[in-house]
Structure formats: C-alpha cells, structure tokens
Amino acid sequence: QVQLVESGGGLVQAGGSLSLSCTASVETFRDYGMGWFRQAPGTEREFVGTISGSGGSTFYSDSVKGRFTISRDNAKNTVYLLMNSLKPEDTAVYYCAARPFRIGVSRDEYDYWGQGTQVTVSS
Numbered sequence: 001q002v003q004l005v006e007s008g009g010g011l012v013q014a015g016g017s018l019s020l021s022c023t024a025s026v027e028t029f030r031d032y033g034m035g036w037f038r039q040a041p042g043t044e045r046e047f048v049g050t051i052s053g054s055g056g057s058t059f060y061s062d063s064v065k066g067r068f069t070i071s072r073d074n075a076k077n078t079v080y081l082l083m084n085s086l087k088p089e090d091t092a093v094y095y096c097a098a099r100p101f102r103i104g105v106s107r108d109e110y111d112y113w114g115q116g117t118q119v120t121v122s123s
Contacts, residue, residue: 002026002098002112009117012086020081022096022114029077033103035110036081038092050103057103086121093118
C-alpha cells in the first residue's frame with residue numbers, strides 16, 4: 001500500500017508560479033512511476049505529466065508542456081510539480097498518483113492516489 005500526500009496548492013495570479021509536492025509513504029519509492037493529474041469542476045480528471053522512477057524520463061500533456069516541470073527526490077520520497085506562467089484555465093484540484101515501475105498517461109494506469117490539492121489562478 002502506498003499513501004500519497006500532496007501539498008503546496010493555493011491562490012496565485014495569472015502569470016505566476018506555484019510548486020506542488022507529493023510525499024509517498026513507501027520504502028521503495030524509486031520503483032514507482034509517478035504522475036500528476038488535475039480535475040476542474042464538471043470535468044474529468046486529466047493527465048498533466050509523469051516521471052519515471054529514476055527521474056530520467058518525463059512526459060507532459062500539450063497543455064502544460066514548456067510551463068510545468070516534474071522532478072523527484074527519491075531520498076525524500078517526494079515528487080514535485082513546478083508550475084510557471086500559470087493561466088486561469090490551470091485552476092483545478094491537482095492529484096499525484098503512483099504505479100509500479102512504469103510511467104503512464106492514463107488515470108486508469110495508476111494504482112494509488114493522493115487526496116488532491118487545490119490550485120486557483122486568478123485573472
């Protein structure tokens with residue numbers, strides 16, 4: 001069982017930056033691919049980005065590519081999402097997710113989820 005806890009959400013003006021963290025309670029954190037997803041009211045949860053266990057591979061959705069960066073610190077069991085040039089359409093609850101060994105772009109591929117953290121971008 002993997003427990004995930006996100007933090008770092010909040011309110012930011014358009015054009016600003018925000019960094020989210022997700023800490024996992026698991027001994028073998030490096031064995032898990034991690035993903036970030038988001039869900040705005042009335043919409044389905046959508047893929048944001050993913051990172052491999054080693055941190056050597058990342059992949060992003062087109063909507064955030066070039067603005068968001070995923071990284072991880074396996075010594076701290078933590079994955080990060082740095083969000084720059086934020087837009088009002090980035091407003092959503094952001095979730096981190098984990099799956100064994102592989103990265104993934106679909107929410108159905110992930111086995112474990114955090115509780116989510118709210119990000120609100122004002123215009």
